[in-house]
Amino acid sequence: MNKKHFCLGISILFSVFAFAQSPKKVLFTVDENPYYTDEFVRVYNKNLDLVKDESQKDLDYYLELFVGYKLKINKANKLGLQNNSKYQNELKSYRTQLSKNYLTDSKVTKELLEEGYARSLKEIRASHILLTLDENAKPEDTLAVYKQILELKKRADSGEEFAALAQQYSQDPSAKENQGDLGYFSAFRMVYSFESAAYQTKVGAISKPVRTRFGYHLIKVTDVRDNRGDVTVAHIMLMNPTEENPEAAEKNKTTINEIYAKIQQGEEFEALAKQFSQDKSSSGKGGVLNRFGSGQLSSEEFETVAFSLQKPNEISKPFQTQFGWHIMKLIEKHPVKTFEEAKADMESKISRDERSRKITESLNEKLRAKYPVKRNEALYAKIKKAVTEKYYESAWELPTDTKTFESEFITFSKAKINGTQFLNYLLSQQKNSNQPKPIAALVDFHYSNFLDAQLNQFYNENLENEFPEFAAVMEEYRDGLLLFDLMEKEIWEKSKTDTLGLEAFHKANSGKYLWKKRYDVVVISSTKADIAKKAHKLMKQGKKADEIKAALNTDGVINIMATSGVFEEGNEALPKTIAFQKGLSEVTKEGNYYYVVQTNEIKEAGPKLLEECKGRVINDYQQYLEENWVANLKQEFKVAINKEVFEEVKSQIKK
Incomplete structure (x- = not known):
């Protein structure tokens, strides 16, 4: 077993796992540091079924183990191992990872997962009209574009051809060729607001104007079908000539038919793909492509053929796409994943797309309610005056005298933030693009983000106070890391490097080997x-x-x-x-x-000679050193066990 895992396991064994307040008494002290009955009882009961050695179920023996463990932690702290930079970095890294489960809104996350999975069971075909608009456009510009998109909707609702309107007015460059048709797509393929509008619009209907980071859209849903899952295929491809060349195009058609004839005669598809396919990214692999689903490729014809194949090793007839001629072989069909199978991937996608904003916004809203904020309005007005138009040119600088801004700006709970901190935050955000206008709106925008960041930081730093279970797990990991470093320093390294001690131990115990x-x-x-x-x-x-x-x-x-x-x-x-x-x-x-x-x-x-049994001797020597070490620790630290309380504990457990 990995030694670090062993130590962390021992730490888990002796950690607090129940978090409700219950009556507790001091069971023992180590140099006046108290250790309580509730921890001992909970840990003993929790680990009762995990202990295979019956002797370890004996309460007197278990108390010895527990005291020995606490002695080692006290020793580690006395040696200052908690100040080691490697230890601190590893503990910080673990806390960052663990805190992620608390720095989110689990209810909203759960709802987004369920919504995303339900949507993923269907595929939607839709067309759209896009009128582009900057995310931070002025209100008057936003209103102008909104009126334009409303006018187009009226015309479409009145019976004008949606495809013709898309071709004429849509600012999506591809609309000139595809008339706004986006093909089939499923959940997580489009930006979230667009996806939501598409899934909420009935077949044949046109959505209300939808705002995304690209601008305003109208969406017309033309079809809905069950998700076909994913597919893995191989193909042989002859690319279309780069220029108009009827002779070369005809030669490709002849060659692809000859290749197909070879396959029909029994020649291996993979060998022919390696020899003839012009798709260099797949030809070396026998033509095998990465697994894909509907809407993931830029060729609808290719996807249609792929999903039309039914049985593994089935081979299509030659067909043409906008890229060239193909022959396709079905490798495997992958059914739609269950919720549990898809959950981890969906969580990752949610963290990367616009859905994550809903989770963040929900948590921010809760934190603002949890920690009422008091703002110094006079100082806020002064800060607004200090920010000039130069901000938009990334040329704004802090006021020459920042001392006048150092008074309390915002306070909540036990946190106190001065005005200079906010000014420095403003300076750090200056080079961001798409800054709101005018200056008053800009400062309000950055203040809101600054406040949310401060609330989140305070909440994060106080997770141990907010959640007893978080504090317990962190204490468990902290002690586990300390115990590992201590054992490595005092026992493991010594057992390997103390040659004379190892030889003497082997000689004294030669009858065992x-x-x-x-x-x-x-x-x-x-x-x-x-x-x-x-x-x-x-x-x-x-x-x-x-x-x-x-x-x-x-x-x-x-x-x-x-x-x-x-x-x-x-x-x-x-x-x-x-x-x-x-x-x-x-x-x-x-x-x-x-x-x-x-x-x-x-x-x-x-x-046995020492070299013939060295591994076993080292293990035994480690155990010997540890037993003697614990005895020495009992001399170094003052341990006082409350025997009367321990008898009460015994009676409580035996009930």
């Missing part, structure tokens, strides 16, 4: 008596095991097996019925096998 009688042998076995007799004859002639195997294992048939080496008495490799004597045995049957044994040497039982 003994060889049984050993035999240096060659063992030949076979299920056939006549083969075993032939092997016996060859061994008598002095042939070696490899020569005998070469002579008797012919035509791909393994007639004999040979094992050689030094084996202790009772080893499974040795036949049980042979009385080992130096020299060659007779053929002996044991079960379904016939054995012949050549005994080269017999070594009598005796003590």
Whole structure:
């Protein structure tokens, strides 16, 4: 077992796992540091089923373990191991990872996961009209574009062809060719607001204007179908000529049909793909492409053929897309994943797309309600005056005298933030693009983000106070890391480097490290008596095991097996019925096998040299050092056990 995992496991064993307040008494102290009954009782009960050694279920013995553990943690702190930078960095990294579960709104996350999965079961085909608009556009510009998109909706609702309107007015560059048609897509393929509008619009209907970071959209849903899952295919591709060239295009068509004929005649698809396919990203792999679903490729024709194939190894006829001619082979169809199978991937996608804003906004809203904020309005007005138009040119600088801004700006709970902190935040955000206008709106915008950041930071830093279970897990990990560093320093390294101590320990305990009688042998076995007799004859002639195997294992048939080496008495490799004597045995049957044994040497039982059992000696020496070390710790630290309280604990547990 990895030593660090061992230490962290021990730490878990002795951590607080129940968090409701319950009556507790001091069970013992280590240098006046109290350790309580509730922790001991909870830990003992929690780990009762995990302990295989019955002796460890004995409460007196368990208390010894518990006290020993706490002694080691006290020693680690006394040595200052908690100040080690590596320890602190690892603890900080772990806290950052653990805190992620608390710095989110689990209810909103759950709702988004369920919504995303439900949507992923369907595929929508839609067209859209886009009028582009900057995310931070002025209100008057936003209103102007909104009126334009409303006018287009009126025309579409009145019966004008949506495709024609898209081709004429949409500012999506592809609309000129595809008339706004986006093909089929499922959840997580479009920006969230666009996706939501599409899934909330009925087939044949046109959505209300939808705002995304690209601008305003109108969405017309033309079809909805069940999600077809994913597919893995291989293809052979001949690319369309880069320029208009009828002869080259005709040659490609002829060649693809010739390749198809070869496949029909039984030639391997993979070999033909390697030889002829012009898709260099897949030809070396026999034409195999990465797994994909609807809407993930830029060719609807290619996807249509891929999903039309039904059975693995089924091969399509040659077909043409905008990229060239193809022949396709189905490798595997992948059904839609279950919720549990898709959950981890959806969580990752949610964290990367606009959905994450809903989670963040929800948490920010809760924190603002949890920690009422008091703002110095006079100072806020002063800060607004200090920010000039130069901010938009990334040329604004802090006021020459910042001392006048150092008074309290915002306060909440136990946090106090001065005005200079906000000014420095404004300076750090100056180079961001798309700054709101005018200056008053800009400062309000950044203040809101600054406040949310301060609330989140305060909340994060106080998770231990907010959540007893978080504090307990952190304490568990903190002690586990300390214990690992302490054991490594005091026990493990010493057991490996203290050569004289290890030799002395081996010598003093030599009776524990003994060889049984050993035999240096060659063992030949076979299920056939006549083969075993032939092997016996060859061994008598002095042939070696490899020569005998070469002579008797012919035509791909393994007639004999040979094992050689030094084996202790009772080893499974040795036949049980042979009385080992130096020299060659007779053929002996044991079960379904016939054995012949050549005994080269017999070594009598005796003590093992240190090099022959070093691993075991090191482990035993570590245990010896630890036992003596704990005894020494009891001398170094003052341990006082409240025996009366311990008797109460015993009675409580036995009930």
